[in-house]
Amino acid sequence: MIPEKILYDPGESSRGQKVIEKSDTLGMTKQRVFLLSFATVLFMVGSFYDIITDQEHWPLSNYPMFSGNKAEKHGDGIKALWLYGVTQEEPHQEIAMTSNNYFKPVSSSKLKKALRKANKKRNSEKRERALNGVVSDSLERYEAGRQAGRHNGPPIQALRLYEMEWDIDDQAFEARGEDVDEPDQRELLIEVEQS
Amino acid sequence: MQALRERWVRFWFKPVDPLNLGLCRVLFFGVFFLFYFDQSARDFSGVSADFWKPIWLFETFDLPVFSVAVLAVFVVVWKVSMALSCIGLFTRVSTVVALIFGTYLLALPQNFGKTGHAHTIVVVVMGIMALSRCGDGFSVDWLIRKARQRNNTEAIQRPLMSGEYTWPVRAAWLALALIYFAAGVSKLRHSGLDWIFSDNMATLLISRNYLMNHQGDIADWGFYIAQYTWLPVLMAATTVVFEIGYPVALFSARSRFVIIPTILLFHIGNGLLVGPKFYQYMICNVIFWIPWDRVSRGFASGLRKLPPLRKHSIPYGKDLSGQNSMQR
Numbered sequence: 001m002i003p004e005k006i007l008y009d010p011g012e013s014s015r016g017q018k019v020i021e022k023s024d025t026l027g028m029t030k031q032r033v034f035l036l037s038f039a040t041v042l043f044m045v046g047s048f049y050d051i052i053t054d055q056e057h058w059p060l061s062n063y064p065m066f067s068g069n070k071a072e073k074h075g076d077g078i079k080a081l082w083l084y085g086v087t088q089e090e091p092h093q094e095i096a097m098t099s100n101n102y103f104k105p106v107s108s109s110k111l112k113k114a115l116r117k118a119n120k121k122r123n124s125e126k127r128e129r130a131l132n133g134v135v136s137d138s139l140e141r142y143e144a145g146r147q148a149g150r151h152n153g154p155p156i157q158a159l160r161l162y163e164m165e166w167d168i169d170d171q172a173f174e175a176r177g178e179d180v181d182e183p184d185q186r187e188l189l190i191e192v193e194q195s
Numbered sequence: 196m197q198a199l200r201e202r203w204v205r206f207w208f209k210p211v212d213p214l215n216l217g218l219c220r221v222l223f224f225g226v227f228f229l230f231y232f233d234q235s236a237r238d239f240s241g242v243s244a245d246f247w248k249p250i251w252l253f254e255t256f257d258l259p260v261f262s263v264a265v266l267a268v269f270v271v272v273w274k275v276s277m278a279l280s281c282i283g284l285f286t287r288v289s290t291v292v293a294l295i296f297g298t299y300l301l302a303l304p305q306n307f308g309k310t311g312h313a314h315t316i317v318v319v320v321m322g323i324m325a326l327s328r329c330g331d332g333f334s335v336d337w338l339i340r341k342a343r344q345r346n347n348t349e350a351i352q353r354p355l356m357s358g359e360y361t362w363p364v365r366a367a368w369l370a371l372a373l374i375y376f377a378a379g380v381s382k383l384r385h386s387g388l389d390w391i392f393s394d395n396m397a398t399l400l401i402s403r404n405y406l407m408n409h410q411g412d413i414a415d416w417g418f419y420i421a422q423y424t425w426l427p428v429l430m431a432a433t434t435v436v437f438e439i440g441y442p443v444a445l446f447s448a449r450s451r452f453v454i455i456p457t458i459l460l461f462h463i464g465n466g467l468l469v470g471p472k473f474y475q476y477m478i479c480n481v482i483f484w485i486p487w488d489r490v491s492r493g494f495a496s497g498l499r500k501l502p503p504l505r506k507h508s509i510p511y512g513k514d515l516s517g518q519n520s521m522q523r
Contacts, residue, residue, distance in 0.1 A: 056310065058252050064385065067382045
């Protein structure tokens with residue numbers, strides 16, 4: 001229920017009185033009600049536009065995250081691009097670049113997306129250049145972060161980008177992901193060494 | 196038409212006192228001030244162009260990526276404005292400043308590699324707060340105004356009850372509802388009912404273990420859940436039904452008691468099994484759906500019902516060792 005009369009503090013000014021006259025029982029001017037209603041409708045129209053047209057106008061969006069069918073995408077195998085660092089200390093070992101702090105401010109998900117985008121380029125020369133750019137930047141960022149003490153990763157001499165694939169079958173359920181570090185196939189796409 | 200207009204006005208502008216909106220303002224800016232305390236947008240200044248994939252906002256308005264020094268200043272300005280908005284000092288100005296700098300700083304990382312969606316609700320709510328009179332209740336501005344009123348009876352008064360204090364909370368509800376609705380529609384649009392009834396959810400739960408287990412931030416329960424065909428299907432169906440059905444919470448008070456807790460559980464499960472935490476959505480759901488004015492009044496009346504401490508206090512220095520428990 002909207003109260004018949006809106007209470008005001010005692011000792012109102014002439015401006016306060018004017019508001020009462022214009023706004024009836026809402027405690028707001030009619031213009032203000034109209035303006036806010038217009039802004040609300042505009043926001044709704046913008047949001048529905050993105051939903052209907054399947055577009056994104058950040059911060060409005062169609063929110064497509066996880067909307068793809070993973071069963072179709074992965075089929076019987078899961079593919080991923082993954083970076084491995086080659087340690088400086090002998091024997092040179094490969095370590096998975098797993099921490100979100102290694103390439104800050106670029107998160108793992110942003111890095112993976114950038115790698116996927118670069119790897120999708122059809123022209124092999126352009127693809128190699130793009131992959132090289134992303135991996136080189138990541139290597140520089142890793143070392144800068146390590147020297148600044150932003151992460152505790154070991155010193156590395158190179159970064160290797162692999163495309164990894166795990167086969168999924170009924171045994172995968174029983175294995176419970178114990179083989180996450182050992183994909184069924186692994187292909188080296190690019191290696192970038194410290195200059 | 197008249198009835199529709201009345202319903203619209205009643206929904207958005209039903210006069211209430213400013214306490215709930217004031218408390219929402221304190222919580223929103225306070226929690227996100229802490230949440231973004233370690234905000235690292237300034238570091239994006241040096242990220243390689245190979246990551247660059249501009250979002251609509253940056254492309255349309257041709258927004259530049261400022262230098263590290265300029266971004267560092269932006270971060271300070273944003274944080275100060277968030278803090279001022281939280282305590283409600285210079286609220287009209289501080290909320291607008293928080294909106295401008297916050298939008299830029301939260302949008303900037305979305306141009307690199309991947310466009311994230313977790314921050315959008317924060318930007319939209321900052322916009323709502325900037326347009327609102329959220330500083331009229333539970334704020335330093337309100338205390339200052341009160342003090343001035345005592346000295347000057349000619350000072351401009353604010354209404355005790357107004358539609359101004361209803362619409363911002365309802366607009367935050369609407370923003371949340373549109374986000375979940377859009378996410379539900381996207382799933383059906385891109386995958387159809389296969390999103391629910393195929394092996395989609397089972398594959399998602401398994402694949403995240405392979406793709407993210409290195410980071411150690413998800414539980415490996417996905418492997419167990421995926422063994423039961425019906426369980427991932429039930430989870431997928433619940434997700435889509437509650438995302439698309441979220442707007443019902445706008446109009447049905449009863450449904451809120453089911454929809455909002457389910458959505459919160461969905462976020463917790465999502466964080467545990469799939470990875471993304473979407474804390475911003477969880478926080479906004481809690482801040483804007485709980486009637487904080489009622490909570491605070493209930494808390495205050497509960498405190499009043501407590502027996503006064505003075506009656507039971509022991510005078511300082513009085514030796515009670517000789518008295519028995521009944522006397523005490």
